[in-house]
Amino acid sequence: MKNNKISGAEAIIKCLLEEGVDLIYGYPGGAIMPVYDELYKYKDQLQHVLVRHEQGATHAAQGFARATGKVGVAIATSGPGATNLVTGIADAQIDSTPMVCITGQVGKHLLGSDAFQETDIIGISTPVTKWNYQITEASEIPEIMAKAFYIAKSGRPGPVLIDITKNAQFDELEFSYKKCTSIRSYNPKPTLNLEKVKEAAVLINAAKKPYILFGQGVILSEAEAELKTLVEKSGIPAAWTILGLSALPTAHPLNVGMLGMHGNYGPNVLTNECDVLIALGMRFDDRVTGNLASYAKQAKVIHFEIDAAEIDKNVKTTVAVLADLKESLTALIPLIESKTHESWHNEFKEKYKIELEAVINEELQPKKEGISMGETIEMINKHSKGDAIVVSDVGQHQMFACRYAKFNSTKSNVTSGGLGTMGFALPAAIGAKMGMPNREVVAIIGDGGFQMTIQELGTIFQTKVPVKIVVLNNEFLGMVRQWQQLFFDKRYASTEMTNPNFIAIAEGYYIKAKKVIKREDLDGAVAEMMASKESYFLEVMVEKENNVFPMIPTGASVAEIRLS
C-alpha cells in the first residue's frame, strides 16, 4: 500500500522550505524533539543555528529579518524554551519585524494538566504577537504555517507564534502546501485613496516650510528610491527616526538628521517651526515627539501610514494617506512641484552649526583624556566607509551609534527601538551577518547590555560567523547613570559595573580580542578589526561619565531640547 503521509514534524520542515527559509535559530528540548529529528534529516537544505539561550534565537531572527527584509524564524521547546522567546517577540512586535516563532508544546491530552514543561505560551504571547495559534492536529500544519508567514510579512509586519503540541508533530498527514495570499478578516494592504494623495500634494506644494519625517515604513515597504526622489524633487528637508535610519544615505544633502530625545538639534527644534509636517511610515513615538501637547501645533500634519490604528493615535492629522508607502509615494511624486526651499534649509544648517559647536566637535574630537563613544563610532565610519551594517544595543552607545554612524545603503542600522531591549545586539548581529554574509557587520554594545546575552559568543565561536563586536566600556549602565546625574542628584544607585575581564572571556571562546585604553591605539585596533576575516572582539575603554546630548528631558517639548 502506497503511503503519501508524512509526520507533522516533517511537515513543519517542508513548510519552512516552501516559504524559502534556509536558516533558523533555536534550541532543542523535549516537546520539540520530533522537529529536531527532522532538522537532522534535512540539514542540507535547512541550516539550524544552535544559540545559547532562546532569547538569542529571537534576536538573531530579528537581526536576520531587519538586514534582509525576509521573515526570521526562531524555534524552541515548550515551557521555559517558549517563555525565553517572549522578550524578542515583544521587541519584534513593537519594531514591526517579521518573525515566525515555533514552539513545541506538551501533547494535546496533557494540555491543562500542568505537565512537565507545560506553559500557556499562547496566553503569554497574545499581547506581544501579531497573531498566534496552537496546532493540536497534524493536518492543520500546512495551512497554519502558510498563514503564519503571510501574516508576519504582510501589511505592517510583526511576530507570529505557532505552538505545536507533541502529538501533532508525531501524527501523520497528507502533505500539500499552498501559500496563503489572503485572509477574509485581514486587510494588510489598504486601498490607496488618490483623493487623499491629491490633498497631500496641495498642502505640500503650498508649504513654505515643509518637513519630512521618515520611519521604518520606508524600509519595510522598500520605498527608499521613492523617498529619495521625493526629497530631491520637492527639496524638502528630511529627518529620521532611529528605525528609519539608513533609508536615505547619511551624506545626502537633504538628510538633516535624527529626531527625538537624543536626536539632532535642528530636526527637533524646527519640528515646531515647520508649516507642513509630512510623516512617512512612522508612528510618532513618545521618544520622537517629546510632550505631545506642544508638538508641531503650528503645522498641518500629513501622515502616510499603512496601519489604520496609528493614524490620529498620537498626533492629529490634517490629511491621512492610509496605504503602503511605496504605492502612495509613487502616486504623490508626479503631483509635487520642484522646489529648493533654500532659506528653510539654511535654518537647518544654522541649527547644525550650533549643535556642532556645543556638542558634536567635543564628542568627535574630545579635549578630555578619555576616549569618547562618538569618536569610536567615527573611527568605525572611517574604516567601514559607511558600508557596514551597524547593530547597536540599548543605551548611550546606541544613541551615539545612531547619531554618528554613517550609512550609504538601506537596512544597515539594526537596533532595538521601541522596546529598548538590552542584550539585543550580540545575537542580532549574528542574524544580520548570516543574512547578509557579504556585508561587514559591526555590533556596538555597552558593557551592561553585552553581559545580558554574552553567552551568544558561544554561537559565534561554534558557527564561525565573522561578526565584529565592539564593546564601549564605561563601567557604568551609562544611560541610567546619565539620568541619575541629571534628574536624581547623582545618586548612582546600582549603575556602577564591576566588570570581568572581557578579553579573557572572548578569548575563552577563541575569538580574537583586543582592548583599547589610549586614543592613539584606537585607529590601529579598529583597522585590524575591520580587516579581520574572522570574528573579532574589540573592547574600548571610554570616558566613564560622558553624557549624550542634545537631550529632550521627559515631559519637555521638542523645542526645549537641551544642548548641555
Added chain:
Amino acid sequence: MENQTFTISVYSENNVGLLNRISGIFLKRHINILSLNVSESEIENVSRFIIVVNTTEKWVQNIVGQIEKQIEVIKTYYHIDDETIFLENALFKIESSLLFDEREIQNIIKESHSVIVTVARDYFVISISGQRADIEALYKKLKPYGIMQFVRSGRISVSKAKMDISTLLETLK
C-alpha cells in the same frame, strides 16, 4: 474629553483565543470592561462581541483601532447609548411562599413587565429584560422580601444605523 458610556461591537471569526486577545487590549490600557457579551451574529460562523466601557472618545477610538487590527476581527464599531437599542436580562430567584404570603410581590411583577419563568415548590424565578434602571428598580423593590439569587447579563445591543457586515464579507471573499 469627558468619560462616556460606549458600546463596542466586534464582528469576528469564531476562534479560540480571540477573547483573550481582545480583553488584553483593555487590560493594557487599564480600562475596565463594564459588560461583555459574546454570541453568534446575523452571519453564519461570525461571532459578535458587545463590550461596554466608560471612557473618553479618544480612548474608545484607540481601542477600536487596536481591536480591528487583530487578524481575526472582521469589523469593529462603537456607539453611544443614543445610537443603539440595548438591554440587559436579569433573573431573580425568590422563595415560593412569598408569592402567596406577600400580595405586593404579584403587583411588583406585573408593573415591572417581568415574567415568571418557573415556579417550584420552594422557589420561583422571575426574568426581566430592559435597561439597567428597570432592572435596578425591580431589584430595589424585591430586596425587602429577600432574594435567594440574583444575576444580570451583559448588555446586548443593536445599532440604529446599518452595520454592513454581510456586504463587507462579500467584498472580502
